[in-house]
Amino acid sequence: MSEPGEIVRIAAKGDGVTPDGRHVARAVPGDRLAEDGTVLRGPHHVTPPCPHFGPCGGCQLQHADEDVLADFVRDRVVNAAGGQGVEPGEVLPVHLSPPASRRRASLHGLATQKGAVLGFREGGSHRIVDMTACPVLREELFALVAPLRAFIAAHGGKGGIEAQLSLADQGVDLALSNIALDGLAATEAALDFAREHRLARLSIDQGYGPETVWEPDPVTVTLSGMPVGLPPGAFLQATEDAQARMAADACDWLGEARILGDLFAGLGTFAFALLGDGPEGRKVLGVEAERVAHLAFKAAAARTGGRALALHRDLFRAPLQASELARFDAVLLDPPRAGAKAQVAEIAASDVPRVCYVSCNPSSWARDAARLAEGGFRLAKLRPVGQFRWSTHVELVSLFERA
Incomplete structure (x- = not known):
C-alpha cells in the first residue's frame, strides 16, 4: 500500500504523481513528499548528469534511474x-x-551584446539556454556548438537563428535559417567555417529558402548498407x-x-x-x-x-x-x-x-x-x-x- 505522500508514477509530461493525484515536479517513483512540499529522494532518484537540467527543455527525466526510465x-x-x-x-x-547517441538536433541561437547564445529553449519559453554541455548529443555534433556560437556572434545580426545539425556519412550537415550574410566577407567567413570544421554540407536560408553554399561531396546517409542521398532537412x-x-x-x-x-x-x-x-x-x-x-x-x-x-x-x-x-x-x-x-x-x-x-x-x-x-x-x-x-x-x- 502506497503512503499518501509517496510518488507512485510519472505523468506524461514528466511530473511525479502521488496516489491522490498530486503532481510534483522533478520527482520519481520511490520519492516522498514532505509536509512542507520538499521532495525526499528515494532509491530511484539520481543526480542529473547535465548542468542545464531544469531550465533546459531538452530533457525532463535526467533525475530518474534506468529502471524508472x-x-x-x-x-x-x-x-x-x-x-x-x-x-x-x-x-x-x-x-x-x-547517452551521447543523438545524431540530429535543432538548436536555437541569438546574437547578443556580449556575443551569442546557442542551445535548446527553456521548457514552455522562448528563452535560450546557452549550452556548455549536452549528454544526449553525439560528440561530433556537440563539438560544433562553441565554434557555431562564435560564428553567430560575428554574423548573426538581429533576431533568432535556427541551426539544424545532422550526422551524415561525410560528417555534420549544418543548416542555418533566419540569418543574413551581408557582403562578401560574411559569405567567405561561412565558407571558412565549413572548411575549418570539415562540414559535410552547409545550407543557409537568408529568407528566400535554403541554399547550399558548401558541399564538397554529395551528402549521403547509409541505411542498412545502402548509401542514400540526404536532402537538406530530411527526416x-x-x-x-x-x-x-x-x-x-x-x-x-x-x-x-x-x-x-x-x-x-x-x-x-x-x-x-x-x-x-x-x-x-x-x-x-x-x-x-x-x-x-x-x-x-x-x-x-x-x-x-x-x-x-x-x-x-x-x-x-x-x-x-x-x-x-x-x-x-x-x-x-x-x-x-x-x-x-x-x-x-x-x-x-x-x-x-x-x-x-x-x-x-x-x-x-x-x-x-x-x-x-x-x-x-x-x-x-x-x-x-x-x-x-x-x-x-x-x-x-x-x-x-x-x-
Whole structure:
C-alpha cells in the first residue's frame, strides 16, 4: 500500500504523481513528499548528469534511474493501448538509447551584446539556454556548438537563428535559417567555417529558402548498407541504435513475406533493411509523399535491381485502397505524429495478413490500433522505444496479425 505522500508514477509530461493525484515536479517513483512540499529522494532518484537540467527543455527525466526510465517508456505505450481497449500479446523489453547517441538536433541561437547564445529553449519559453554541455548529443555534433556560437556572434545580426545539425556519412550537415550574410566577407567567413570544421554540407536560408553554399561531396546517409542521398532537412531517426532495433524487429516479424509495402517510407530506413534480411526475391514498394525524400529513395532503389520500387503518393489524401493493398504479403508503416487514420482504415478493410506499425506518438498509434482491432487484427507484439533519452517523447514498434 502506497503512503499518501509517496510518488507512485510519472505523468506524461514528466511530473511525479502521488496516489491522490498530486503532481510534483522533478520527482520519481520511490520519492516522498514532505509536509512542507520538499521532495525526499528515494532509491530511484539520481543526480542529473547535465548542468542545464531544469531550465533546459531538452530533457525532463535526467533525475530518474534506468529502471524508472524504462518503466515510464513502457507504461506510456501500454497504457495508450489499454485506453483504446487493445491488449498486446507480448510486450518486449524496452529499448533505451544510450547517452551521447543523438545524431540530429535543432538548436536555437541569438546574437547578443556580449556575443551569442546557442542551445535548446527553456521548457514552455522562448528563452535560450546557452549550452556548455549536452549528454544526449553525439560528440561530433556537440563539438560544433562553441565554434557555431562564435560564428553567430560575428554574423548573426538581429533576431533568432535556427541551426539544424545532422550526422551524415561525410560528417555534420549544418543548416542555418533566419540569418543574413551581408557582403562578401560574411559569405567567405561561412565558407571558412565549413572548411575549418570539415562540414559535410552547409545550407543557409537568408529568407528566400535554403541554399547550399558548401558541399564538397554529395551528402549521403547509409541505411542498412545502402548509401542514400540526404536532402537538406530530411527526416532521420534520432539515434542509430534505435533505428537498428526497430528495423531488426520489423525484419524478424515480417519473416518470409515476399511482397511488402513500406508506407511513409521516407528515405528508405526500413525498406532497405527489409530487403537485406528478406528471402531471395523479396520486393518492397516504398510509398512517400515528400518529393525530395521520394526522389532520394528512388535513386537508391534503382541500385537494387528492381527489388525496391518507389511510389510518390500522399497517403493522407490518397491512401492505398484495400484493393491495392491486396498485392502485399505484409505492410510496414511509419507515419508522422498525426498517425495514419485514413490509411489504417483501408488496411483494416483489406486482406493484408500482417502489419508492422512504427510510431513516434503512442496516442495516435493507439487510435489506429483500435481501428485495426475492429478490422480483425490482434496486437501480437509491442516494443516500447525510448529513443529520445531522458525526454518524455516515446516511440514504439508493433506487430499486428489477423486474428
